[in-house]
Amino acid sequence: MRFADFSRLSLGALAHHRLRSFLTGLGIAVGISAVILLTSIGEGVQRFVLAEFTQFGTNLIGIVPGKTSTTGVSGALISNVRPLSIDDSESLETLPRVLASVPVIQGNAQVESEGKQRRTTIYGVGSSAPVVWQFNTASGRFLPDDDPHAARSFVVLGSKVRSELFG
Structure with a gap:
């Protein structure tokens, strides 16, 4: 068969089954629209979440002291945890790349x-x-x-x- 024969057969089937052709085209359009919509929503949610996590910057580190009270017997180990002080903060500023x-x-x-x-x-x-x-x-x-x-x-x-x- 030639290309002209394929074209004539396809166009004849489309013309003969108009409702089926319309519904098929509508289904394809709805499917493509749904994929585009879901991709856009996913991208928007991703940007929102990223903006929430980076609102204070992506180069920040939070340091909190360890446990300041212990209960029970720790065996031979003695807890040496202490709260952080202003001196600790000043010491951190002397480190390279800490602004x-x-x-x-x-x-x-x-x-x-x-x-x-x-x-x-x-x-x-x-x-x-x-x-x-x-x-x-x-x-x-x-x-x-x-x-x-x-x-x-x-x-x-x-x-x-x-x-x-x-x-």
Whole structure:
């Protein structure tokens, strides 16, 4: 058979079975659209998850102290775990390829102003936190670059606490 014969036979079958041909074409179009849609959704979810994990940067390391209390008998081993200190943070900054170190302590407390009270999480951080964590203050300025061993008391409020306490 020649190409012309194949073409005539195919076009004749398509013309004779119009509904079947339409439904087949519709099925192919829906299938291709579904693959494109699912691929796009998957790509969007992947970008969202990657952005969430890298929002603070991909070159950060968090170091927390080991277990600070032990129970039971440890045999001949004595625990030598100690909390991290500001000196440890300063030592980390002397390492090659370490650009900055941010000592952090976290707790909860009641804050109040002009008779309004709110319980919130409080973070004690160094002045390099905005650079390391890549955030900016909406108004005012962040903490001054004081000696970490004799830092002055300052507060940087989040927008929610600010609006609840000061309106």
